[in-house]
Amino acid sequence: MPSVCFYFQVHQPMRLRHYTVFDRDDRYFDDSKNAAICRKVANKCYLPANRLLLKLIHEHQGRFKVAYSLTGVLLEQLERYSPEVLSTFHALAETGCVEFLAETYYHSLSFLYSRKEFIEQVRRHVDLMECLFGRTPTVFRNTELIYDNDLALLIEAMGCFDAIITEGADHVLSWRSPNFVYLPKGCRHTKLLLKNYKLSDDIAFRFSNRDWAEWPLTAGKFGQWISAINGDGDVVNLFMDYETFGEHQWEDTGIFEFMRHLPDEILRHPDNNFMTPSEVVAAYEPVGSVDVPRTISWADIERDLSAWLGNPMQSSAIHELYRLEKKVKRTADERLLDDWRKLQISDHFYYMCTKYFADGDVHKYFNPYDSPYDSYINFMNVLDHLQSRCAGRAGRVLESKPTANRREAQVSVTV
Amino acid sequence: MRVLMLGWEFPPFISGGLGTACYGLTRAMDQLGVQVTFVLPRVVESQYVTHVRLLTPGYRGGRDGGHARETEFENVRFTAISSALQAYTTADAYEKKMAERLSLRRMMAGRFGSIEVGGLDYGGDLYREVQRYASLVTELARQEEFDVIHAHDWMTYPAAVAVAMMTGKPLVVHIHSTEFDRSGEHVNQRVYDIEREGMERADRVIAVSHYTCGIVVNRYGIPVEKVQVVYNGVERNGTWSFVETSIKREERLVLFLGRITMQKGPEYFLQAARRVLGVMDNVRFVMAGSGDMMYRSVELAARLGIGHKVLFTGFLRGDDVQKIYRLADLYVMPSVSEPFGIAPLEALDNDVPVLISKQSGVSEVLRHALKVDFWDVDEMANKIVAVLKYAPLRMTLRNHGNFEVRKLRWKDAARNCIRIYEEMLVAV
Numbered sequence: 001m002p003s004v005c006f007y008f009q010v011h012q013p014m015r016l017r018h019y020t021v022f023d024r025d026d027r028y029f030d031d032s033k034n035a036a037i038c039r040k041v042a043n044k045c046y047l048p049a050n051r052l053l054l055k056l057i058h059e060h061q062g063r064f065k066v067a068y069s070l071t072g073v074l075l076e077q078l079e080r081y082s083p084e085v086l087s088t089f090h091a092l093a094e095t096g097c098v099e100f101l102a103e104t105y106y107h108s109l110s111f112l113y114s115r116k117e118f119i120e121q122v123r124r125h126v127d128l129m130e131c132l133f134g135r136t137p138t139v140f141r142n143t144e145l146i147y148d149n150d151l152a153l154l155i156e157a158m159g160c161f162d163a164i165i166t167e168g169a170d171h172v173l174s175w176r177s178p179n180f181v182y183l184p185k186g187c188r189h190t191k192l193l194l195k196n197y198k199l200s201d202d203i204a205f206r207f208s209n210r211d212w213a214e215w216p217l218t219a220g221k222f223g224q225w226i227s228a229i230n231g232d233g234d235v236v237n238l239f240m241d242y243e244t245f246g247e248h249q250w251e252d253t254g255i256f257e258f259m260r261h262l263p264d265e266i267l268r269h270p271d272n273n274f275m276t277p278s279e280v281v282a283a284y285e286p287v288g289s290v291d292v293p294r295t296i297s298w299a300d301i302e303r304d305l306s307a308w309l310g311n312p313m314q315s316s317a318i319h320e321l322y323r324l325e326k327k328v329k330r331t332a333d334e335r336l337l338d339d340w341r342k343l344q345i346s347d348h349f350y351y352m353c354t355k356y357f358a359d360g361d362v363h364k365y366f367n368p369y370d371s372p373y374d375s376y377i378n379f380m381n382v383l384d385h386l387q388s389r390c391a392g393r394a395g396r397v398l399e400s401k402p403t404a405n406r407r408e409a410q411v412s413v414t415v
Numbered sequence: 416m417r418v419l420m421l422g423w424e425f426p427p428f429i430s431g432g433l434g435t436a437c438y439g440l441t442r443a444m445d446q447l448g449v450q451v452t453f454v455l456p457r458v459v460e461s462q463y464v465t466h467v468r469l470l471t472p473g474y475r476g477g478r479d480g481g482h483a484r485e486t487e488f489e490n491v492r493f494t495a496i497s498s499a500l501q502a503y504t505t506a507d508a509y510e511k512k513m514a515e516r517l518s519l520r521r522m523m524a525g526r527f528g529s530i531e532v533g534g535l536d537y538g539g540d541l542y543r544e545v546q547r548y549a550s551l552v553t554e555l556a557r558q559e560e561f562d563v564i565h566a567h568d569w570m571t572y573p574a575a576v577a578v579a580m581m582t583g584k585p586l587v588v589h590i591h592s593t594e595f596d597r598s599g600e601h602v603n604q605r606v607y608d609i610e611r612e613g614m615e616r617a618d619r620v621i622a623v624s625h626y627t628c629g630i631v632v633n634r635y636g637i638p639v640e641k642v643q644v645v646y647n648g649v650e651r652n653g654t655w656s657f658v659e660t661s662i663k664r665e666e667r668l669v670l671f672l673g674r675i676t677m678q679k680g681p682e683y684f685l686q687a688a689r690r691v692l693g694v695m696d697n698v699r700f701v702m703a704g705s706g707d708m709m710y711r712s713v714e715l716a717a718r719l720g721i722g723h724k725v726l727f728t729g730f731l732r733g734d735d736v737q738k739i740y741r742l743a744d745l746y747v748m749p750s751v752s753e754p755f756g757i758a759p760l761e762a763l764d765n766d767v768p769v770l771i772s773k774q775s776g777v778s779e780v781l782r783h784a785l786k787v788d789f790w791d792v793d794e795m796a797n798k799i800v801a802v803l804k805y806a807p808l809r810m811t812l813r814n815h816g817n818f819e820v821r822k823l824r825w826k827d828a829a830r831n832c833i834r835i836y837e838e839m840l841v842a843v
Contacts, residue, residue: 020797312807
């Protein structure tokens with residue numbers, strides 16, 4: 001009896017404004033563009049999708065469940081530009097059928113560059129979830145499902161999570177199925193939930209593709225595919241960007257209609273049910289251990305880090321950024337620290353990707369820049385200015401001053 | 416397929432992209448086995464001049480044993496027609512040159528008394544010379560056999576139209592630049608009329624970019640279905656390497672290479688240079704080329720207070736071009752209106768990253784290049800500074816750009832032209 005486990009990633013980056021080498025101020029972000037995009041996506045996706053899921057949860061009286069991972073930088077923007085979306089998330093939280101996952105507050109690649117910074121960002125995100133929704137996340141997902149053995153060990157050592165979510169990449173699983181709970185190599189009690197990328201991408205990417213043999217995808221058809229797994233797996237992890245609804249797949253593709261009927265179609269089979277990630281963790285025992293020595297992610301066909309770190313511009317930009325960590329933290333300047341952390345948002349590096357640049361594809365669609373080169377130049381100009389702020393502050397701040405208590409310095413989002 | 420091609424001298428005998436394009440395209444056609452009779456104007460300083468000179472593949476004449484490139488071909492026959500026409504010349508420049516020529520002759524005649532000062536061999540003004548050239552080409556064409564006529568840029572159009580009318584053979588005119596590119600809004604009406612008539616009378620118009628296609632359609636009123644875009648290619652010199660020069664130079668070098676004319680936007684280059692020098696010091700700007708805005712550019716550099724940082728080299732040829740590329744950290748093409756722009760491709764081929772104006776045809780085909788509106792000198796400076804400051808940017812631009820440029824081949828351009836010939840012949 002497969003349990004269907006939905007988890008939606010909800011994130012909006014903070015895009016930089018056009019910043020040249022001649023700019024001298026510390027306004028780095030394009031507030032008006034960020035506001036416009038946030039409101040647009042709220043209207044096309046977040047609001048209608050939240051309302052739909054709320055309705056489905058009520059209709060199915062606790063049998064339909066989902067999980068979200070909401071980034072800190074998204075929530076800050078929602079609070080500023082679209083507070084009504086926040087209130088619908090609150091309503092969802094109150095149903096008791098929605099789980100919120102933990103991740104890095106800044107949707108960053110910090111795990112790869114600074115463990116200290118990574119832990120601070122995860123803690124900050126956990127605090128935010130507690131503050132907003134009154135519950136402590138017990139399942140962790142890393143930015144873009146970036147994962148390897150070391151991440152699992154670190155998360156287990158942090159001692160506050162029961163499970164980690166990542167991609168069910170073929171080269172990791174080989175003959176094994178993603179439809180079971182696994183144990184990360186070297187871990188004793190942290191479990192691993194793996195994305196069923198085939199069924200997830202059927203919804204997230206292929207849904208409106210008319211060249212796809214299965215087009216049009218109906219809820220009935222998808223329900224049958226799920227039921228067909230019966231006996232051949234414990235759980236089907238459907239992990240995708242929340243923007244799939246209304247933004248990646250426009251409303252006129254019928255994506256909302258599909259979702260409206262999906263719970264019925266899945267629950268039609270008495271053996272099927274819906275579970276949140278923590279329920280899956282509680283319900284199923286791991287069937288084996290998964291070894292991931294080389295870092296994976298859920299991006300592109302490569303399922304690796306090349307979308308963010310594939311060329312010299314990307315690696316130098318991110319390297320220079322993390323090189324400033326000590327300097328930035330030593331200033332004890334909260335605004336400077338926040339700016340530095342917002343530069344860690346992984347999207348800034350994604351924009352610099354030259355991998356599929358020539359073909360024009362998904363990378364281009366979400367890119368506010370004309371070219372990866374423009375994005376690099378802009379980022380480096382901002383970083384250069386941020387660095388000069390560190391230098392300016394360094395003299396005035398006492399080296400010995402301890403960093404402010406993390407728990408206090410947190411949550412700027414209040415509702 | 417036999418083509419009567421009305422073209423121009425190959426580099427290094429003229430500067431600019433027109434000769435380069437004629438060479439690249441003709442060579443590729445030669446390799447594809449197309450029979451070409453290549454007719455070009457050439458000043459021949461000899462008392463034995465006949466108007467038409469046939470140059471067989473074995474020909475190695477001319478001063479300093481030049482024009483050696485013409486011997487590389489198997490299927491192309493070169494026919495030089497004695498004419499003072501030169502690519503990129505203007506009516507004023509032509510008249511000035513003719514006057515100089517005449518006075519030189521008079522002076523020589525006065526000194527030696529033996530040289531006869533005959534009437535001018537060439538037309539007294541540019542338009543008359545264009546017509547004279549047309550009649551000579553028509554004369555020549557009577558003895559030639561060919562299936563199509565292919566003419567490059569306006570000075571050859573009257574000749575091409577005349578030959579087409581005489582023989583009834585289909586005509587394709589190839590637009591490498593228009594009067595609007597060269598002169599902005601102050602177009603020369605006579606040149607415009609010649610261009611327009613050539614395009615109207617032609618069976619097909621080849622534009623070197625969609626940018627130029629737009630001008631042909633909007634400014635010359637040519638129906639869009641008659642115009643086809645064929646991008647230029649680039650000739651690989653094969654000496655490229657990915658190694659950054661190991662010599663640690665104190666100064667970075669930003670290169671402008673091209674004719675210093677209004678069209679090429681030299682003043683925007685200098686304005687950007689001034690802004691760059693406002694934030695960094697260890698950089699020098701080199702303007703390689705000559706043209707009617709050269710002296711004004713020297714003056715402007717001085718007026719902007721950056722005279723000591725800008726170097727004017729004059730027109731560079733051959734090895735000197737390679738040398739300057741080897742020294743350059745960035746090539747900038749700030750053109751106000753550039754139908755295509757082969758030079759950035761050559762820069763990339765020499766491992767130099769490029770910054771090109773968005774008002775250019777080449778920006779349609781290059782992705783791994785920095786792009787900027789020619790008038791946006793702040794952004795131009797911003798990008799120049801970034802390239803000079805960040806090695807990873809240079810490296811990525813260079814590696815991807817060099818790879819990209821390898822895909823732009825003259826053979827593809829030639830194939831596209833052949834396809835157009837074939838379409839015309841079927842239609843006839």
